[in-house]
Amino acid sequence: MDVVALLPRLHLLRFPVGQAYLWQDDDESTLVDAGPPGSGRVIADAVTALGGGPAAVRRVVLTHFHEDHAGGAAELAALTGAEVLAHAADAAVLRREVPAPEPVLAEWERPLHAAALRHLPVRDVEPPSAITELADGDVLPLGGGAHVVHVPGHTDGSIALHLPGHGVLFTGDTVAASPVDGSVMPGVFNLDRPRTVAALHRLAGLDADVACFGHGDPVTGRASAVLREAADRHRPAR
Numbered sequence: 001m002d003v004v005a006l007l008p009r010l011h012l013l014r015f016p017v018g019q020a021y022l023w024q025d026d027d028e029s030t031l032v033d034a035g036p037p038g039s040g041r042v043i044a045d046a047v048t049a050l051g052g053g054p055a056a057v058r059r060v061v062l063t064h065f066h067e068d069h070a071g072g073a074a075e076l077a078a079l080t081g082a083e084v085l086a087h088a089a090d091a092a093v094l095r096r097e098v099p100a101p102e103p104v105l106a107e108w109e110r111p112l113h114a115a116a117l118r119h120l121p122v123r124d125v126e127p128p129s130a131i132t133e134l135a136d137g138d139v140l141p142l143g144g145g146a147h148v149v150h151v152p153g154h155t156d157g158s159i160a161l162h163l164p165g166h167g168v169l170f171t172g173d174t175v176a177a178s179p180v181d182g183s184v185m186p187g188v189f190n191l192d193r194p195r196t197v198a199a200l201h202r203l204a205g206l207d208a209d210v211a212c213f214g215h216g217d218p219v220t221g222r223a224s225a226v227l228r229e230a231a232d233r234h235r236p237a238r
Contacts, residue, residue: 015036029052037072037075039075040073040079054079064086064158089150186200
């Protein structure tokens with residue numbers, strides 16, 4: 001796992017597939033996503049190296065149920081005592097109460113999806129012992145107030161987190177940066193691509209200077225303008 005400083009309070013945690021983010025307030029920390037299965041210990045060690053200590057991790061906010069983002073949540077919660085939070089529409093999947101719906105893949109996405117799966121560890125994903133369910137419009141006590149934005153499309157319960165006081169937006173997999181040229185685009189491997197494009201347009205309307213994606217390099221300046229430009233290139237279905 002690579003750890004990259006983005007802001008004094010914000011670090012990117014990059015895995016072979018997917019990435020998570022650590023937000024540090026003065027006396028507590030929040031993880032946005034938790035990496036693939038087996039990531040709990042390495043994340044806890046990274047928090048310690050950054051001066052927080054595992055006990056400072058108060059919450060793990062999952063942007064969606066996919067294992068490259070939620071696979072480490074149970075282990076991390078057990079190590080730190082953190083609360084695990086996710087949108088109600090994905091919580092039943094995370095609890096293993098219902099099977100995970102498969103993405104609807106375009107032909108060009110199939111080889112990319114197969115390659116991503118090869119980089120994920122082959123192991124059962126332990127469900128968190130408890131999940132606090134979120135809804136659109138909830139405000140979480142981090143970064144002066146983090147607004148939950150429900151953006152279904154990638155999964156039914158995909159969310160973004162917006163910290164207006166700091167100009168930071170965590171998009172989950174609703175938005176991505178291309179590994180080829182860095183261009184910003186709707187995320188791939190979606191349940192419903194038209195809804196994902198519509199969600200991109202909703203996020204483009206928020207005020208943000210920094211945009212943190214589930215895959216690809218974050219935008220660390222003029223993020224709102226970059227998201228609007230991406231939205232203009234990808235029009236919602238009529």
